[in-house]
Amino acid sequence: MAQFLLKLLISNMNPQVLMTATHTTPERVLVIDNDAARSALLEQALRDQGYDVICRLENTAGLINKVEQIKPDIIIIELDSPDRDVLEHMATLNSHIPRPVVMFAEEGDTETIQQAIKAGVSAYVVNGMSADRIQSIMSVAAARFREFQALRNELNDVRTELEDRKQVEQAKRLIMKHQKCTEEQAYSSIRKLAMDKGEPMTKVARNIISVLEMLD
Amino acid sequence: MTLFKTPQLPNPERSEIELGFLPLLDCAPLVIAKEKGFFAENGLAVSLSKEGSWASIRDKVVLGLLDGAQMLAGIPLASTLGLNSPKVAMVTAFNIGLNGKAITLSNALLNELDQLSTDNRLPTAEGLKQIIQKRKQKGEARLTLAMVYHYSTHNYLLRYWLSDAGIDPDKDINLIVVPPQQMAQSMKKGMIDGYCAGEPWNSVAQMEQIGTPIISGYEIWNNCPDKVFAVTKTWADNYPATHKAIICALIMAADWLDQPQHYNEAIEILNQPDYLDNTLQTSDNDRPLLRQTHFFKYAAGYPWRSHALWFLHQMQQCQQLGQRVDLKAIATQVYQPEIFREVATQLGIPHPTIDCKPEGFHNSEWILQGNAGAVTMGSDLFFNGATFDPNGC
Numbered sequence: 001m002a003q004f005l006l007k008l009l010i011s012n013m014n015p016q017v018l019m020t021a022t023h024t025t026p027e028r029v030l031v032i033d034n035d036a037a038r039s040a041l042l043e044q045a046l047r048d049q050g051y052d053v054i055c056r057l058e059n060t061a062g063l064i065n066k067v068e069q070i071k072p073d074i075i076i077i078e079l080d081s082p083d084r085d086v087l088e089h090m091a092t093l094n095s096h097i098p099r100p101v102v103m104f105a106e107e108g109d110t111e112t113i114q115q116a117i118k119a120g121v122s123a124y125v126v127n128g129m130s131a132d133r134i135q136s137i138m139s140v141a142a143a144r145f146r147e148f149q150a151l152r153n154e155l156n157d158v159r160t161e162l163e164d165r166k167q168v169e170q171a172k173r174l175i176m177k178h179q180k181c182t183e184e185q186a187y188s189s190i191r192k193l194a195m196d197k198g199e200p201m202t203k204v205a206r207n208i209i210s211v212l213e214m215l216d
Numbered sequence: 217m218t219l220f221k222t223p224q225l226p227n228p229e230r231s232e233i234e235l236g237f238l239p240l241l242d243c244a245p246l247v248i249a250k251e252k253g254f255f256a257e258n259g260l261a262v263s264l265s266k267e268g269s270w271a272s273i274r275d276k277v278v279l280g281l282l283d284g285a286q287m288l289a290g291i292p293l294a295s296t297l298g299l300n301s302p303k304v305a306m307v308t309a310f311n312i313g314l315n316g317k318a319i320t321l322s323n324a325l326l327n328e329l330d331q332l333s334t335d336n337r338l339p340t341a342e343g344l345k346q347i348i349q350k351r352k353q354k355g356e357a358r359l360t361l362a363m364v365y366h367y368s369t370h371n372y373l374l375r376y377w378l379s380d381a382g383i384d385p386d387k388d389i390n391l392i393v394v395p396p397q398q399m400a401q402s403m404k405k406g407m408i409d410g411y412c413a414g415e416p417w418n419s420v421a422q423m424e425q426i427g428t429p430i431i432s433g434y435e436i437w438n439n440c441p442d443k444v445f446a447v448t449k450t451w452a453d454n455y456p457a458t459h460k461a462i463i464c465a466l467i468m469a470a471d472w473l474d475q476p477q478h479y480n481e482a483i484e485i486l487n488q489p490d491y492l493d494n495t496l497q498t499s500d501n502d503r504p505l506l507r508q509t510h511f512f513k514y515a516a517g518y519p520w521r522s523h524a525l526w527f528l529h530q531m532q533q534c535q536q537l538g539q540r541v542d543l544k545a546i547a548t549q550v551y552q553p554e555i556f557r558e559v560a561t562q563l564g565i566p567h568p569t570i571d572c573k574p575e576g577f578h579n580s581e582w583i584l585q586g587n588a589g590a591v592t593m594g595s596d597l598f599f600n601g602a603t604f605d606p607n608g609c
Contacts, residue, residue, distance in 0.1 A: 080269065086393045
């Protein structure tokens with residue numbers, strides 16, 4: 001886990017300055033994401049590539065005004081966000097509002113768009129933006145979303161593991177109290193019960209807790 | 217329940233299928249087909265993917281990440297035409313549900329309406345028109361009304377209702393999109409004065425005393441359609457037997473859902489975390505919702521080409537569509553009653569033999585001579601007495 005965080009940090013600290021040199025006015029990117037941590041990751045990654053990034057974390061309220069005020073070239077938004085339907089309505093009313101990137105799938109690279117969608121990202125882009133730029137921004141976004149998901153999964157695993165350990169600890173202490181035995185004896189009795197029943201130790205521990213707590 | 221014949225349909229080319237839905241009351245046929253085993257009965261192992269927006273459903277179906285999905289009826293039409301979406305031909309052979317929408321206004325706006333001298337509430341938007349004019353004269357802010365998506369039945373019904381009273385939905389008010397689950401809260405915060413949405417989002421406003429539904433979709437147009445089950449044309453061409461197996465399971469699920477003895481169980485299943493996640497209350501309040509929405513009765517599942525034409529006309533009315541488009545050709549391409557008929561014949565249920573029907577002519581149930589027996593059809597009046605005759609499309 002720590003290693004993963006480190007890897008993430010290093011990759012963020014490595015700006016690809018080459019990209020910045022190729023264009024003079026940086027594209028203005030609006031990131032709409034209710035997950036503050038993920039949006040911060042993405043913001044940094046895009047800034048490192050020379051984009052002008054604005055993040056917006058509040059809810060739908062004011063979305064319309066915000067988009068009109070910022071006039072982004074590209075909007076990165078979580079695939080499942082209900083705000084997408086709001087954005088698409090705006091695009092039907094005003095030709096300056098970015099349009100769903102999937103519309104450009106034929107001209108550009110369907111693979112990038114598919115990968116992004118699988119990672120849970122979608123994008124809205126203004127007319128005239130080059131396929132290369134779209135592809136580059138979407139790849140960065142998809143990579144960050146995937147990394148973030150991996151990080152979140154890892155965190156969940158660690159949390160579950162901790163929770164499991166806590167339960168076995170608690171069961172152990174209850175057995176020690178009721179059987180007046182040593183810690184080692186209590187532990188081996190849980191392990192034996194788990195092996196006899198062919199059940200995970202956490203499950204056995206939970207059962208022990210519920211029974212012994214009733215006796216308390 | 218309807219006694220179905222055992223269908224002799226060809227074996228599906230694929231058994232593992234992933235279908236998308238939005239957590240709304242009318243995802244019910246998909247959920248029930250899965251949970252009550254109708255998909256399995258038809259040789260399909262279906263997983264259902266809960267999506268967050270109509271845009272997400274469209275993208276995933278277009279890119280082949282979903283095999284098919286519940287959609288607003290306007291989406292397959294817009295997608296086939298390439299309106300603000302990639303031009304990808306889609307087809308539907310199943311209409312999901314009749315009725316189930318309403319227009320809800322905020323308490324403040326209702327108070328304003330109450331203060332008008334005459335009874336201006338129903339069934340027209342005449343009272344709203346007066347309020348709009350008054351606000352204009354006083355230089356006050358325009359009313360803001362919301363709907364769920366620009367190619368939605370809600371948009372077209374709301375516009376139809378407003379226009380009838382001489383209100384120009386593009387000039388006289390602000391008409392915006394708000395996701396259905398945020399409607400009631402947006403109204404509570406005073407961001408919108410009213411909205412048109414599907415259930416359960418009108419009842420929610422009423423229960424939380426934020427506003428009151430003032431006219432139902434049924435009252436605007438008796439037994440109007442709303443959502444469809446759609447796939448891309450390429451998918452339908454590649455997997456015709458799988459498509460029919462899905463339609464067959466959906467018809468069986470629709471019939472199950474229309475039985476009053478199943479209402480409680482249906483609500484219980486729909487409330488599971490994977491689906492509507494307890495947004496439907498298990499009180500008596502919800503049974504009327506299911507009672508108003510027909511999934512099987514009145515040939516509800518039948519994809520009428522005339523319905524497609526009505527939607528296309530509305531799209532033209534609000535400038536989403538140019539005047540030169542051959543509406544009949546698009547309706548014929550996207551709506552495929554032929555597939556429904558083939559499956560219904562196999563199931564031995566009475567079903568229409570025609571593709572189009574005129575609207576606004578029946579004020580009560582009527583009998584349509586169909587295949588495998590007579591079909592009882594529902595009333596089809598518009599609130600303003602208008603008619604829509606598709607001219608034998």
